[in-house]
Amino acid sequence: MRTVRTRISRSSSGFAKALTLCVLSVPSAIETSLQAQSDRAPLVLPTGQTITPLAAKGAIFESLNPHLPGRAEYRAGQASAVSLSPDQRTLLILTSGYNLIHDAQGKLVPKDSNEYVFVYDVSGERPIQTQVLQIPNTLFGLAWQPKGDRFYVSGGVDDVVYEYSGAPGKYALARSFHLGHKAGVGNDVHPGVSGIAVSPDGQKLLAANYQNDSVTLIDLNTGRVIAERDLRPGVTDAAKSGVAGGTFPRAVIWLSNRKAYVASQRDREIIELVVAANTVTTGTRVKTRGQPVAFVKNSAATRLFVALDNTDGVAVFDAVHARIIETLPTPAPRRIWSNPRKLGGAGSNALDLSPDGRTLLVSNGGENAIAILSLDDHAAGLKPLTKSRSKSNEHEPEKEDQQSSVLGLIPTGWSPTGVAVRRDGRLYIVNAKSPAGPNPEGCRKTTADNYTPCLGANQYIWQLEKAGFLTLPMPSGAELARLTRQVALNDHFPNVDSGAADQTIDFLRQHIHHIVYIVKENRGYDQVLGDLGIGNGDPRLTLLPEPITPNHHALAREFVTLDAFFDSGESSNTGWNWSTAARTNDFTEREAPVNYADRGLQYDQEGGNRDVNVGYANAAERLAANPLTPPDPNILAGTADVAAPDGPDGNEGNGYLWNVALKAGKTIRNYGFYGDLSRYTAKPQKDVTIPLDRNPFASHLQVFFSTKAALQDITDPFYRGFDQAFPDYWRYKEWEREFDGYANDGKLPELTLLRLPHDHFGSFKKGIDGVNTVETEMADNDYALGMIVEKISSSRFASDTLIFVLEDDAQNAADHVDAHRSVAFVVGPYVKHRALITAHHDTVDVLRTIEDILNIGPMGLNDGLAQPMTDLFDVKQAAWSYKAHVPAILHTTKLPLPVESGHADVSSWPHSTHTAQWWEAIMAGQNFDEEDRLDTVRFNKALWLGLKGTTALNEASRPR
DSSP, X not given: OOBOOOOOOOOHHHHTTTOEEOOOOOOOHHHHHHHHXXXXXXXXXXXXXXXXXXXXXXXXXXXXXXXXXXXXXXXOOOEEEEEEOTTSSEEEEEEOSOOOOBOTTSOBOGGGOOEEEEEEEOSSSSOEEEEEEEESOOOSOEEEOTTSSEEEEEOBTTOEEEEEESSTTOOEEEEEEEOOOSSOSSSSOOOOEXXXXXXXXXXXXXXXXXXXXXXXXXXXXXXXXXXXXXXXHHHHOGGGTTOOOOOSEEEEEESSSSEEEEEETTTTEEEXXXXXXXXXXXXXXXXXXXXXXXXXXXXXSSXXXXXXXXXXXXXEEETTTTEEEEEEEOSOOTTTOOOTTOOOOSOEEEEEEOTTSSEEEXXXXXXXXXXXXXXXXXXXXXXXXXXXXXXXXXXXXXXXXXXXXXXXXXXXXXXXXXEEXXXXXXXXXXXXXXXXXXXXTTTTOOOSSSOOOGGGGOOOHHHHOOOEEEEEEOOOHHHHHHHHHHHHHHHTSSOOOOHHHHHHHHXXXXXXXXXXXXXXXXXXXHHHHTTSSSSSOOGGGOSSOTTTOHHHHHHHHHSEEETTXXXXXXXXXXXXXXXXXXXXXXXXXXXXXXXXXTSSOOOOOSSEETTEETTSSSHHXXXXXXXXXXXOTTSSOSSOOTTOOOBGGGBTTOOSHHHHHHHTTOOEEEESSSBOOXXXXXXXXXXXXXXXXXOHHHHTOOOOOBSOGGGGGGBOTTSOOSOTTSOHHHHHHHHHHHHHHHHHHTOOOSEEEEEOOGGGOOOTTTOSTTOOSHHHHHHHHHHHHHHHHHHHXXXXXXXXXXXXXXXXXXXXXXXXXXXXXXXXXEESTTBOSSEEEOSOEXXXXXXXXXXXXXXXXXXXXXXXXXXXXXXGBOTTOOOOOOOOOOOGGGGGSOSOOXXXXXXXXXXXXXXXXXXXXXXXXXXXXXXXXXTTOBOHHHHHHHHHHHHHTTOOOGGGGSOO
């Protein structure tokens, strides 16, 4: 799901004057409280991990306060890079993410809705904030001029690089270099400049054009763009047309004034750049095991160290001979976790090298830790290579004589994104986000006489997650061992199941032969089940109460009430990866808030990259599946998916639930997961737009085209994907058609993936069968869910089928506990009846439980180290049944519902509060074509107004 907002963009001259704040940092009450809380106990994340950022002796942990006028308590989110000045006295911290602010009337405040460069004096033990620079948009790029008198920042979607000059605390915008891209490479995407680097002589700058698959060379003497080089093989060599390479260039580094390297994140290659006076050409291309995302070099420029996301490693690159010497794993010391299957998820995303060149510090974003690696003489470039080392490459196993290794781990805040080390060993670490906490005013605050938009509360989930800045001395010896043990506890290294858990899982493996996994969209716990009457709910925040959602309520009451269940993702780009892979990769973590703030980048998380279906290998296949596809064979050539997590043993892009299930020999059927949705909403034209057909099987009309090659042969092509004009009732009927066939044959697939998206809401004007208001769409979703459960309960598969249901995220909901808290159900044989489960559970736990019951093994570190949800089961509770409830409001629609006695007079049944026309008008300008292409905060405001009216509900925001 993707949120679209008004992109903030101003010319450089428009913000050069007023957007520099010079301040002296003083720890606020928020920082003091955070430090005290962190000292007392670990903070639990919605991923099941915990964080302890103040565990190290001498650690200082603070949030990033831009000191906006009138907003003393505001803190920025999504720190993305950190950089020390050449003299080691000044530290820069860059943010790239959401960071939007609305006023009390709910209007965006452009002057306060920027990204930031925080400037710190780090000449002493404690960093002192001396200045904050505001920039409309950024994208990861931050670089110093070698002389240290100026630095550069990438402007992201604004396709510009900024130069700041001056003295510490007095930096000001000096120049802006506009790169001249009108659009990005893909299907209707923006440009976006990312990594930047300055040549050793300070004369030139290279910029990686993340969305244009090229690099730009800038002459810093004249300020002119003097060259651009496309990195795709087929663009510069016609004989290589359609050959993959060079896409999503992320980081760039100079080795000398004539040679540099750029990292292609999607195509997993390091590309040599040869720089002449006014030209850039590409040379050697070296493949990497994982996704290269960051560089650092040794002082002699003979070694490059490359952070490899997805497979959690560092490539040691011989820069003299342009080859990888070895790849060092980064998750943990072998004594803590040997990781025999090479499960990914630690998320190595940034790195720095100690001044002596012997210690490498690696930011593990998915592990919430910094890995400290000791480099041997070969890796550090201090000794000639052995014969065996000189022949090694990135595809060979690690050598037995390898001495480089992880010494230990340092706990950080949530999702570290950058690390820098000073000459005296002091460390500076930034992280992107924090636990969100409650959001009770998230789109629910009203007054008696007029509506105060909830946007003014600024409690959207991406606004609530704040960045952090950690400073500490380099630990060693016993202190590093202690911190390593703390990270092991935080991340559950190693995980040893209890005997009782093993016995329960063993029992379920013997008796459960089918799993039905249902993923819905965007609802929170209080929003739906706050009125349940049991559990920790707040009925004042309930927008979709029991009359609209009788099946949600019945399933929670009759089986297990999970009132402490958390969706691990914030929004659908993170949420769908968490829901199908139990993790994200660094691309998704960095892209998600930028995309949702509409600061560039696009929704790339369901098998499409830049709105191109990369599940098909070439342009011809793509065009056959979707005539709207750009025909150029060099646009995102190949089937690599930049957002896809790797599977066990570094299996590229195959880290999803279906991948490990297929590898384990399980049978699978997919209904609606990961498909190309653009043809549902395209401008009507022959052979392009897929009509709203209630029974496409009978019409022989293919309505779903998978974006994953592994799913193409196991997907129902007649099951319509995400389309809010189409009722879930008809999705149920298509699933029922196949289910009846399986019942006749007695061969139900072992794993069913089933998407029920209509609780997302939208497309009211296009909605068919009168299912065109929020109430009827939610009731439709509720009834479809109830019918699926009833169908299974009355079938031959009832005794050996479990049903798991969750929301991919909870971003469109207010909740008095946490913005991640959501609705989840587990139904079927051996599930406890009428049980309240108050223990913390999350998306990762659900996937671990499914994996254990099916005996398919984990996809990555998170689920591999999680515990199954054995507290939900009672091995003596075999019998179960369920009868679906028809939400009364559906009788006002044209759906073919069963006739219920005693309700002949339709006028006596509840009706929608507002008409489809009203909902269409209040949602005007929203884009319901794909998941979360919404202004989510304005959308939630409309929900509250339409369902609750203007009754005063300020009382609901008070603590219970």
